[in-house]
Amino acid sequence: MERILDETFSLWGDGLTREAYARFNAAQMKTRWGAAHLHRIALVDGGQLLCTAKRYDLAGWLHGRRVRILGIGAVFTPPPLRGRGYARTLIEEMLRVAQEEEIELALLFSEIGPKYYERIGFLPVRIPDALLTVDVKPGAPAMLVRSGGERDYPEIAAMHALRAEGYEFALDRSVDYLAYAVSKKRLAAGLGPSGRRAVQFFAAEEGGRAVAYLLMTVSGGHPQGNGGVGKRAPLVPPEYWIIEDCGDRDPTGARLGAMLQVLLARMPGERPPTIVGWLPGGFRPPQISAVTEVASSSVMMMRWTGQQIDPLPLEPEKLLYWRGDAF
Numbered sequence: 001m002e003r004i005l006d007e008t009f010s011l012w013g014d015g016l017t018r019e020a021y022a023r024f025n026a027a028q029m030k031t032r033w034g035a036a037h038l039h040r041i042a043l044v045d046g047g048q049l050l051c052t053a054k055r056y057d058l059a060g061w062l063h064g065r066r067v068r069i070l071g072i073g074a075v076f077t078p079p080p081l082r083g084r085g086y087a088r089t090l091i092e093e094m095l096r097v098a099q100e101e102e103i104e105l106a107l108l109f110s111e112i113g114p115k116y117y118e119r120i121g122f123l124p125v126r127i128p129d130a131l132l133t134v135d136v137k138p139g140a141p142a143m144l145v146r147s148g149g150e151r152d153y154p155e156i157a158a159m160h161a162l163r164a165e166g167y168e169f170a171l172d173r174s175v176d177y178l179a180y181a182v183s184k185k186r187l188a189a190g191l192g193p194s195g196r197r198a199v200q201f202f203a204a205e206e207g208g209r210a211v212a213y214l215l216m217t218v219s220g221g222h223p224q225g226n227g228g229v230g231k232r233a234p235l236v237p238p239e240y241w242i243i244e245d246c247g248d249r250d251p252t253g254a255r256l257g258a259m260l261q262v263l264l265a266r267m268p269g270e271r272p273p274t275i276v277g278w279l280p281g282g283f284r285p286p287q288i289s290a291v292t293e294v295a296s297s298s299v300m301m302m303r304w305t306g307q308q309i310d311p312l313p314l315e316p317e318k319l320l321y322w323r324g325d326a327f
């Protein structure tokens, strides 16, 4: 593990110290979901590390059917050993083992474009980054927006499951998965240099239940403190808001749009933030007045672990997949 961390730190350290990078990795594995569903795999020859990857045991719905999913992340071959087929061997071995375990689908997010993985049979789903312009009016909508928390996870899981019915592919996200996903974002921000990045999690509730939520990573400004609603510390604009995950019991996302308006109303007179996220097909809160799509640096790719069973949904609008669920 130390070898793997030493080798990959310069590439994926993302502003953390080497020690914080180790803690970031270890802490993810210690969450309830991570302990059971996230594994570090290595191809070794005696004591030598030839290639490594992360294996995620995920579940999802594909064409209305529940499927188990092999998630492959952080594929890495030490530079002197590249070009000898080690990554391909490791990935093919992961696919073979998954197939034996009756895991049908394999999913990854390529940071190096699609070509390399296309050679191993993966097909790209090009979900674009959507840059959002929110219609801001003077004052904020009369809506109670509070900090989100663990108590909201059952509602969030239910909201996601309901929305997933309208798509050909979506992850099946349990309460434990959500706890892992939120912790991962918080750890990345919390272990990083102070003021570089903050995670903000909000919910709108009705009758005591969360009916919409928003998880975002804020960077570019200099947030101090946790930026809770109403007690927001001064930030240096412009900020960059990455919508990691969101949901709304309203099919169009009108509550989420109002939440964004409330959050923007906290910063009158400041340069508005750049807001970016992955928007599933048909999810267009009416308060979003413009969407500019740009190619994402992360390309989702999928294949069956074994022989092709059915055609895969490769058009982004057929998928419900939030940016924060990319690994």
Ligand SMILES: CC(C)(COP(=O)(O)OP(=O)(O)OC[C@H]1O[C@@H](n2cnc3c(N)ncnc32)[C@H](O)[C@@H]1OP(=O)(O)O)[C@@H](O)C(=O)NCCC(=O)NCCS
Pocket (backbone or CB within 6 Å): 011, 051, 074, 075, 076, 077, 078, 081, 082, 083, 084, 085, 086, 087, 088, 089, 109, 110, 111, 112, 113, 115, 116
């Ligand atoms: C990508 C990576 C894992 C490949 O490991 P490897 O063990 O060298 O892979 P293989 O030996 O199976 O395949 C090597 C082939 O992949 C090609 N390749 C490597 N990086 C590539 C890229 N970014 N795009 C397209 N092809 C690439 C090589 O040119 C080589 O081609 P060749 O067979 O025609 O000579 C390795 O380059 C690496 O660790 N890169 C840094 C980490 C990284 O970016 N990982 C991917 C995250 S999504």
